[in-house]
Amino acid sequence: xxxxxxxxxxxxxxxxxxxxxxxxxxxxxxxxxxxxxxxxxxxxxxxxxxxxxxxxxxxxxxxxxxxxxxxxxxxxxxxxxxxxxxxxxxxxxxxxxxxxxxxxxxxxxxxxxxxxxxxxxxxxxxxxxxxxxxxxxxxxxxxxxxxxxxxxxxxxxxxxxxxxxxxxxxxxxxxxxxxxxxxxxxxxxxxxxxxxxxxxxxxxxxxxxxxxxxxxxxxxxxxxxxxxxxxxxxxxxxxxxxxxxxxxxxxxxxxxxxxxxxxxxxxxxxxxxxxxxxxxxxxxxxxxxxxxxxxxxxxxxxxxxxxxxxxxxxxx
Numbered sequence: 001x002x003x004x005x006x007x008x009x010x011x012x013x014x015x016x017x018x019x020x021x022x023x024x025x026x027x028x029x030x031x032x033x034x035x036x037x038x039x040x041x042x043x044x045x046x047x048x049x050x051x052x053x054x055x056x057x058x059x060x061x062x063x064x065x066x067x068x069x070x071x072x073x074x075x076x077x078x079x080x081x082x083x084x085x086x087x088x089x090x091x092x093x094x095x096x097x098x099x100x101x102x103x104x105x106x107x108x109x110x111x112x113x114x115x116x117x118x119x120x121x122x123x124x125x126x127x128x129x130x131x132x133x134x135x136x137x138x139x140x141x142x143x144x145x146x147x148x149x150x151x152x153x154x155x156x157x158x159x160x161x162x163x164x165x166x167x168x169x170x171x172x173x174x175x176x177x178x179x180x181x182x183x184x185x186x187x188x189x190x191x192x193x194x195x196x197x198x199x200x201x202x203x204x205x206x207x208x209x210x211x212x213x214x215x216x217x218x219x220x221x222x223x224x225x226x227x228x229x230x231x232x233x234x235x236x237x238x239x240x241x242x243x244x245x246x247x248x249x250x251x252x253x254x255x256x257x258x259x260x261x262x263x264x265x266x267x268x269x270x271x272x273x274x275x276x277x278x279x280x281x282x283x284x285x286x287x288x289x290x291x292x293x294x295x296x297x298x299x300x301x302x303x304x305x306x307x308x309x310x311x312x313x314x315x316x
Contacts, residue, residue: 029236036121038130045131046138049169053139056162057146071160072167076148079163083140083147086170090137097177098130101184108188119196123187129180136169219254225268234261234269 034040061071072079101120109116120126143166147158186192234257246253252273263269 032235036118038121038127041127042131042134045135049135049139050142053142053162053165056165057143057159059159059161061161070164072163073160074163076154076156076158079147079158079160080144082163083143083166086166087137087140087144090133090140090173093173093177094130094133094137097133097180101126101180104184104188108193112190112193116193119187119193123183125180125183125187129176132169132173132176136166136173139169140166219271220273222273223254224272226270226272227266228263228269229265231263231265234259234263 072082074082105117105120143159143162147163148154187196237255237259245251254271256268256270257263
């Protein structure tokens with residue numbers, strides 16, 4: 001890819017302020033990171049569960065009200081015991097279920113490809129199941145601060161509707177366990193693995209930008225190499241950080257690696273036809289420890305499919 005007066009992208013195409021481009025890039029990077037972060041959705045679910053528990057705790061439902069048939073019919077001690085059991089059980093369920101999932105994932109990644117760990121982290125079912133478990137635990141644990149206690153002592157009145165909500169979440173968690181076990185058993189099959197990779201590859205190819213008939217300029221002998229600031233996979237490229245800079249100085253920039261390639265700190269990541277500021281390149285090129293599936297760049301996906309084929313045939 002080339003940028004500059006003789007490149008494929010005109011420098012006049014960028015009019016946004018630098019701050020807006022930076023914020024957009026950081027937001028995009030965070031969203032891409034959040035898709036593979038197991039803690040993000042469960043953390044949100046925990047906060048939402050606390051808010052729902054606070055709302056239900058403020059609703060006083062009597063035995064003769066319209067919701068009297070769904071409220072918990074027991075003593076404060078019974079309610080506290082129930083919440084304690086639910087909170088304790090959720091900790092054990094989270095440790096057991098995901099412990100078994102990691103073992104199964106390790107065996108599958110050894111057989112096919114270690115890149116399957118990325119599929120596990122970015123899997124929506126896995127994140128939602130963990131969010132249900134964390135939300136149930138947070139809901140039940142927070143209820144122990146309000147059910148049966150108040151003003152430094154024990155009280156007889158307690159939010160019965162909120163306790164009923166904990167029972168509902170318990171049944172939802174049981175359903176989530178069954179759904180997760182079924183999903184895990186199917187997702188570790190080679191057919192499902194290749195189907196997920198195929199869909200992602202087709203989406204990346206469909207969003208690929210149109211090429212240009214113009215051949216990229218050949219780097220002259222006096223081209224200045226720009227070393228990579230840190231090691232990692234080439235994840236993102238934001239040309240807006242470079243277009244105006246190279247246009248003002250009449251510089252042509254050539255990107256050396258492709259998206260998904262691993263670059264080592266100190267090796268050339270770009271070539272300049274004139275002396276320039278390496279900080280501009282650092283702002284435009286993003287590297288990281290993982291391969292990102294960027295729109296229009298199917299190379300990481302093709303690498304993953306190749307590893308699966310080699311692993312399944314025993315030649316990796």
